[in-house]
Amino acid sequence: xxxxxCSDTELVVACKDQIRxxxxxxxARFVYMMKGICLxxxxxxxxxEDILQDAFIRIFGRLDQFNETGPLGAWIRRITVNTALxxxxxxxxxxxxxxxxxxxxxxxxxxxxxxxxxxxxxxxVKKIQQxxxxxxxxxxxxxxxxxTHPEIGELLSISEGTSKSQYSRARxxxxxxxxxxxxQEQIRLSYAK
Amino acid sequence: MQNNDQxxxxxxxxxxxxxxxTEGLWNAISDKLDDDKKKRRFAIWWWSTGLAAVLVVGFTxxxxxxxxxxxxxxxxxxxxxxxxxxxxxxxxxKGGTLAIAADSIASKVPFVxxxxxxxxxxxxxxxxxxYHYMSDSYPGYYPWPSIELPVLVLGExxxxxxxxxxxxxxxxxxxxxxxxxxxVRPMEVQQLLLSVxxxxxxxxxxxxxxxxxTQSNPLINGQESTTPSSMAVNPxxxxxxxxxxxxxxxxxxxxxxxxxxxxxxxxxxxxxxxETSNYKSGKISYMSxxxxxxxxxxxxxxxxxxxxxxxxxxxxxxxxxxxxYTYQPGLASISSxxxxxxxxxxxxxxxxxxxxAFAAAExxxxxxxxxxxxxxxxxxxxxxxxxxxxxxxxxxxxWVGGSIGVTKRF
Numbered sequence: 001x002x003x004x005x006c007s008d009t010e011l012v013v014a015c016k017d018q019i020r021x022x023x024x025x026x027x028a029r030f031v032y033m034m035k036g037i038c039l040x041x042x043x044x045x046x047x048x049e050d051i052l053q054d055a056f057i058r059i060f061g062r063l064d065q066f067n068e069t070g071p072l073g074a075w076i077r078r079i080t081v082n083t084a085l086x087x088x089x090x091x092x093x094x095x096x097x098x099x100x101x102x103x104x105x106x107x108x109x110x111x112x113x114x115x116x117x118x119x120x121x122x123x124x125v126k127k128i129q130q131x132x133x134x135x136x137x138x139x140x141x142x143x144x145x146x147x148t149h150p151e152i153g154e155l156l157s158i159s160e161g162t163s164k165s166q167y168s169r170a171r172x173x174x175x176x177x178x179x180x181x182x183x184q185e186q187i188r189l190s191y192a193k
Numbered sequence: 194m195q196n197n198d199q200x201x202x203x204x205x206x207x208x209x210x211x212x213x214x215t216e217g218l219w220n221a222i223s224d225k226l227d228d229d230k231k232k233r234r235f236a237i238w239w240w241s242t243g244l245a246a247v248l249v250v251g252f253t254x255x256x257x258x259x260x261x262x263x264x265x266x267x268x269x270x271x272x273x274x275x276x277x278x279x280x281x282x283x284x285x286x287k288g289g290t291l292a293i294a295a296d297s298i299a300s301k302v303p304f305v306x307x308x309x310x311x312x313x314x315x316x317x318x319x320x321x322x323x324y325h326y327m328s329d330s331y332p333g334y335y336p337w338p339s340i341e342l343p344v345l346v347l348g349e350x351x352x353x354x355x356x357x358x359x360x361x362x363x364x365x366x367x368x369x370x371x372x373x374x375x376x377v378r379p380m381e382v383q384q385l386l387l388s389v390x391x392x393x394x395x396x397x398x399x400x401x402x403x404x405x406x407t408q409s410n411p412l413i414n415g416q417e418s419t420t421p422s423s424m425a426v427n428p429x430x431x432x433x434x435x436x437x438x439x440x441x442x443x444x445x446x447x448x449x450x451x452x453x454x455x456x457x458x459x460x461x462x463x464x465x466x467x468e469t470s471n472y473k474s475g476k477i478s479y480m481s482x483x484x485x486x487x488x489x490x491x492x493x494x495x496x497x498x499x500x501x502x503x504x505x506x507x508x509x510x511x512x513x514x515x516x517x518y519t520y521q522p523g524l525a526s527i528s529s530x531x532x533x534x535x536x537x538x539x540x541x542x543x544x545x546x547x548x549x550a551f552a553a554a555e556x557x558x559x560x561x562x563x564x565x566x567x568x569x570x571x572x573x574x575x576x577x578x579x580x581x582x583x584x585x586x587x588x589x590x591x592w593v594g595g596s597i598g599v600t601k602r603f
Contacts, residue, residue: 018230020223020226023223023226024219024223027219027222031213031214031218032211032212032213032214033211034211035211035212035213035214036207036210036211036212039212040207045215048212049214049215049218052214052218053218053221053222053225056222057222057225057226057229060226061229116203117202117203117206119206120206121206121207121209121210122210124203124206124207125210143203143204144203144204144207145204146204
């Protein structure tokens with residue numbers, strides 16, 4: 001059977017029957033979007049692929065729970081984000097928290113003039129990947145996924161205040177990273193002249 | 194508000210953002226899905242096996258606790274068989290006409306699932322001979338033959354009932370309906386009871402060698418002396434090799450636990466007693482007879498190997514013969530066939546009673562016909578000893594050695 005022409009609903013039904021071609025079609029339909037999410041939550045591409053793989057396994061294992069009241073894409077997106085957060089929780093350690101605290105000292109106060117929003121997605125993802133895991137998770141959840149701080153606090157087992165401060169610091173750190181790169185670019189251009 | 198705008202803006206930025214997967218990702222996911230499917234199947238298998246086991250155990254326990262009326266009806270049966278047949282038929286609460294000991298026990302042992310180690314954990318075998326279920330550690334190892342039993346028919350005279358030929362003919366005769374509800378199977382009862390009480394026996398014959406380490410000190414005024422002079426009288430530590438032959442008899446007492454005993458014969462002939470200021474040389478011979486008592490548990494590995502670690506005690510009676518050559522100044526001029534010049538030969542005998550503790554392990558390879566080939570490393574330590582030798586000594590012994598042998602189960 002040709003599954004490329006199937007609707008999402010039909011595809012889900014076939015996937016529930018463990019039909020491998022249907023699963024492959026579902027993979028093909030959503031992998032591009034899902035990898036985008038994973039890249040934002042991961043430190044690098046390898047980690048993103050790990051999360052992506054886990055997310056797909058989870059999706060295929062939990063298709064029974066998809067109640068078809070909403071679009072399949074949104075459900076898959078939520079599963080992917082949750083898988084990424086679970087990966088973050090697994091990796092979260094004291095060492096990472098210390099790194100986060102140390103990194104704070106290096107952040108120079110900068111005016112948030114919306115320069116982050118002016119970046120292309122690809123460039124911004126590279127900057128986000130340089131954030132400490134905690135900042136990265138809070139930034140993604142708040143700025144991209146649209147979660148509120150109380151919801152983030154619940155998701156990451158942190159207080160609402162911590163979520164807010166982490167988000168602010170994440171923005172500042174992103175801004176610093178962008179500034180550093182632009183200044184380096186200017187230096188490189190001046191040398192080129 | 195700025196943040197809200199930023200949120201919206203970033204959401205739009207990433208709305209269409211995505212990336213192509215690396216090659217092989219789908220294959221990796223597909224493989225993992227296959228693995229998960231296998232794991233799920235395995236889990237289902239385990240759950241169903243566990244459920245089946247619970248049901249079997251539950252049913253057995255439930256059935257065991259069912260009142261069968263054995264006691265009351267047994268008396269009735271005795272009365273019934275002694276007297277001539279009457280129209281009165283005892284009624285079993287299970288629906289038959291008579292509840293007897295055989296029915297009672299058979300109902301308690303409806304079926305037995307046995308584990309085959311060679312197939313573990315993927316197979317459970319139905320045991321067609323449940324009579325040895327309490328005694329066999331390894332089903333199929335020595336299965337009892339199925340029991341073909343004559344049937345005692347009730348309702349006839351006692352003398353007739355014991356006429357086996359007649360009974361067999363009666364059973365074959367199709368016109369006579371099989372008296373399933375009014376039969377007793379006395380031999381079956383006996384066999385069933387025996388199977389519960391009598392377990393397996395194993396006899397082994399071993400030969401081995403041990404390194405015996407002995408330390409002895411003289412007792413002076415009842416106190417153990419370790420002074421240099423006393424050490425000179427008795428060599429402090431000796432090591433000797435001894436030979437041993439053992440006949441072992443083991444009995445399975447509960448599932449995989451075995452109680453062992455037997456007869457031990459040991460032979461030790463020392464090389465040379467270390468030369469001291471008093472001793473020139475000497476020779477000590479021991480001959481010992483012992484009775485061990487051990488407790489072991491067997492562990493199966495695959496279908497052929499098993500290891501039975503065991504601990505125990507052994508009592509030994511030892512006969513010791515000593516030949517010592519002691520330096521005697523002034524004897525150098527005496528020529529004797531028995532004594533070296535300058536040394537006098539003294540011979541002595543002593544009787545010893547020793548109790549030692551040992552730890553051993555029988556590493557067994559099962560052969561055909563209930564035979565086993567066994568290697569048995571062993572370590573043994575002196576616990577208690579008594580000797581009648583003229584010069585009282587304390588002695589401590591330890592043996593480290595091993596035997597090889599064959600065993601046969603019955």
